[in-house]
Amino acid sequence: MTTVGILGGGQLARMLALAGAPLGLRFLVLDPAADACAGQVAPLQVGGFADPAALEAFAAEVDVATFDFENVPAEAAQRLAERVPVYPDPRALAVAQDRLAEKRLFRELGIPVPAFAAVDSREGLERALDEVGVPCILKTRRLGYDGKGQFRIRQRGDADAAWAALGAQAGTVGLILEAFVPFDGEISVVAVRGRDGGFRAWPVTCNWHVDGVLSASLAPAPVDAALAEAAVAHARRLAGHLDYVGVFALELFHRDGRLLANEMAPRVHNSGHWTIEGAETSQFENHLRAVLGLPLGSTAMRGHACMLNWVGQMPGAVPVLAEAGGHWHDYGKQARAGRKVGHATLRADDAQALAAALERVGQALDRTEQVAPAVAALRAL
Ligand code: ATP
Ligand code: MG
Ligand code: MG
Structure with missing residues (x-):
């Protein structure tokens, strides 16, 4: 075994x-x-x-x-x-752990990124602000997740507050300043690459964040087919370059029909949780298949799927379980503010049926705001 x-x-x-x-x-x-x-x-x-x-x-x-x-x-x-x-190779992990190395690699590979600059001192922050402009976001290069280690700079006068919040980490995990992108939407490519170089991507997913934490994901993303194809091509190039083995996610912003890459995650990803019930093969199974050198499974999906993250504490399961395409995941974690403790996935063959199911669940669980963006996107199809 x-x-x-x-x-x-x-x-x-x-x-x-x-x-x-x-x-x-x-x-x-x-x-x-x-x-x-x-x-x-x-x-x-x-x-x-x-x-x-x-x-x-x-x-x-x-x-x-x-x-x-x-x-x-x-x-x-x-x-x-x-x-x-x-797997993935520790060298791929090292690149993905450092926002600066990651953004430089994206640029080298022709994957467009927002303007960015390294910051290693208070004066360096001023120079970076000259280069990147405002609004922008100061981020730790390493160890950030769920929007932690980030400070939004709306105007030059916010620089002192940003430095007070993150400056102490300039000499340890390092800092990067990134232009703020007034995006039309956020998408991710969740993809898998096998030991033999075989590559498969699940349908591109559309994501909504609240306070830097993923709130909802909808697949397939209601975006232009050409935009989705371009995103997948970027992910394929990145994985090939890193000789990546396993599942990874590439997060991108889109604005006026153009893509800007945000970051990659060198692992199975929250925006791919819908694949458990929504795709022929889940991201978890395909990651294991890749790592073990087994044939990769199909990433095809049928219909539409929406994942809702439960952050802080679990709501009641019954309204989700009462839906024909409703699935429940309780991670067995203690409730704590800001912590991802579970998720639900709703799936339907038809977009309007999924929108209706999301509305019912949103009402029953008092989460109408959480379901609203996905409902609106589905209604517009
Ligand atoms: P994750 O949990 O996805 O790993 P993270 O802590 O690594 O998150 P990011 O993905 O960089 O952080 O940022 C979290 C969210 O904050 C993004 O998904 C996006 O909504 C917003 N955000 C981050 N950078 C920018 C930017 N440059 N412009 C606009 N919004 C941004
Ligand atoms: Mg991240
Ligand atoms: Mg992210």
Whole structure:
């Protein structure tokens, strides 16, 4: 029996383990937290990623390793790679962990990006502001997720406040200043690349964020076919360049029919959760197939799917379960403000049927604002 090791024991590891069971796989999850939610469905080793003894013990138990967490120290991933095959390759992880390296690579590959500049001092911030202009966003280069480690600069006078918030991190994780994009919408390409270089993308997904956290995803994205194709072509080029193996997401903004890449996530992605019930093969299953060198499954979908993230606490499941295409995912995590604790996916063959189901669920769960953007997008089809 093959044992897949997963660094990080959050909901992504949990859904990987659930998808791997029918493939006859065993799992071992490494996480510093004894209550990591993947531990409810797979064996958990409690240990730090940077702890050589923990990594050694982990490596001894697994046949192949992957990540549920993109901020695993690159050196730890490298050390592990000396013992067992690790996918994606730690070099791809290193690029995706650093917003500056990532944006430079996008540009090198001809993938358009918003204006950006590295910032390493208070004076450097002024120079970057001259270059990038306002409005803009100061972000930590590393370790940010769910919009954490970001400060929005609306006018030059906000620079002091931005520096007070993030300046201390200039010398540690580094900072980058990015032009603020007044986007028409956000989309992501969730795609998989196999060990043999085979590439497949799921239909492009449209995403809505609230306070920097993903709130809802709709697939297929209601955008121009040419725009979606261009986004997938960017993702394909990026994956080929990195010799990437596994699932990844490329997040992009679009404005006036043009794309600007935001970031890549070197792992299964929240905007691909709808693939569990909405696609022929889920992102979780295809990630495992890729990592194991198995044939990739079809990424085709039928109809329309919308995922709603539950952030902070779980609502009641019944209104979703009462829908013909309603599916529920409770990650078994403790409720905490801002924390992703679960999601629901609604699927329907027909766009208007999905809009109606979303409206019913939004009403019943008092989440009309959360469903509104997807409902409006579906109604306009
Ligand atoms: P994730 O959880 O997706 O990894 P993150 O913390 O890495 O998030 P980003 O994806 O960079 O952060 O930003 C989160 C959200 O904030 C974006 O999806 C977008 O809604 C908004 N945002 C980020 N950068 C910009 C920008 N340059 N212009 C406009 N909006 C932005
Ligand atoms: Mg990110
Ligand atoms: Mg993002």
